[in-house]
Amino acid sequence: MLSGSASSYSTRPIVGAAVTPRDAPAAAERSRATARRIGDAMQLIARSLAPSRHVVHEGDTICHAGQRFENLYVLNSGCAKIFSLAGDGREQMVGLKFRGDWLGFDGIATGQYTCSTVAMDTGEVWVVRYQALLDACAAQPALIGLLHGEMSRQISREHESLMSVCTLPADARVAEFLRLWADSLDERGLRNDQITLPLSRAEIGNYLGLTLETVSRSLSKLARDKLIAFAERRRRDLQIPDVDALTAYVQRSLAPTLQ
Amino acid sequence: MLSGSASSYSTRPIVGAAVTPRDAPAAAERSRATARRIGDAMQLIARSLAPSRHVVHEGDTICHAGQRFENLYVLNSGCAKIFSLAGDGREQMVGLKFRGDWLGFDGIATGQYTCSTVAMDTGEVWVVRYQALLDACAAQPALIGLLHGEMSRQISREHESLMSVCTLPADARVAEFLRLWADSLDERGLRNDQITLPLSRAEIGNYLGLTLETVSRSLSKLARDKLIAFAERRRRDLQIPDVDALTAYVQRSLAPTLQ
DNA sequence: CGGGCGTTTGAATCAAATCAATTGGAGTGG
């Protein structure tokens, strides 16, 4: 079976996978659908919850690990990074958030956030009191669908992160990270051919389970292979001429013998 | 700062952590509280949802990736493993489930499960139609708290997995895996001094981002260091004389210079 | 202009993967 020999890391197939090939025009359609979904969701929230709105700037903490849970937050613009904090001091970046994404789900179970969220650029955060949200759900059932959808989506994204970290070599992990970023921008109708990473190499490394040096080397390699191009001066701005090429790069790394 | 020099892997602190030391009697109390929580939850589900009950056996698939989403599943007994399937055929084990845990959240957002769940031993699964659950929530508000709590808990657990895989060396990852297992049994009032792993080394490796050989070596090392002991004949049964010692082992691996 | 931080790059090292051989248990059929 294919997947057994494919990965340079770990494992043989255990459940047996249905391989579904990717196709480009469908991806574009999916992206438009996502844009619509996010727009509708924000409208619904605005209309039925009248959330208080807060402008945040780069470096501002939106919610703090350990704080008492009361609110959920929805990002209306800008982007944010989420860190999970272990009792022993370890910090792990566990997520990236863009317009339409929700923050703070991790606090519901225990009544206390386990993650800190920090804005990566100027943006607007909508604050939704959890109790108010529950109350509003009674009157507006679409809200509950939205809420559950977002929690579900977050769970699925965590699965993808884990898959990335567990099955991909360093270069591919970085490529996938960039693809994710570009896709996220694309889905929100933002330019994704020229992106500015608001994360240091160290932060990217933390997210991907790599050291900053390895991230730097991988980016240099991707640039050498013409999958990305750095801006003249700032090595944090980069162009992605072809996002699908990144996907192909990841796939190639899985089957080095078959290419 | 401590955490920067501590980890042999990755990174320097980015947000700044509040270090909260662990303490043993509190852990025991927490475990009892969890047992109560799970018992209450199962009662609530039984009472207000009257779910259909299904006995499953080792190897049975509870839900299949790709299938249309309709139901959530609650494990009443037994244990199950969850695999996320990528389009390219990669399989990643992303979770372990025990009594009281819910399955299928990943399907809500897209209307289609992205994970396959397989029973690891004989147990009972309660099938809850998602729509029926939503309807019941209106009459029984505690249900919605339960549901959200479980989704939230799952998100937090994924964070822990990612932290494990990204920050711990192989031996510590295996130790943490065993600790997690023992804790899960403990919280459910089951014996946890003598456990039988229903997973092969390959599956553990897949879960932890390691090869089966590395898992085997790590287990042997843990046995050599007397943190675990194998049963006479079967290398899948093992004893954990002191669960806290596993925690200490993980901590030591983070600060090899300071011990 | 100079200091500081983020980044790049090289060289040496190391942890984990790979390759390979062996053991041992479970199950099968003679």
Next chain:
DNA sequence: CCACTCCAATTGATTTGATTCAAACGCCCG
């Protein structure tokens, strides 16, 4: 009951990808 196969697991030898250590560069800001 034993011989046989099959698969899981262990263990050793070797390779390799990523980390670590170190040095140098370049951008930004005071």
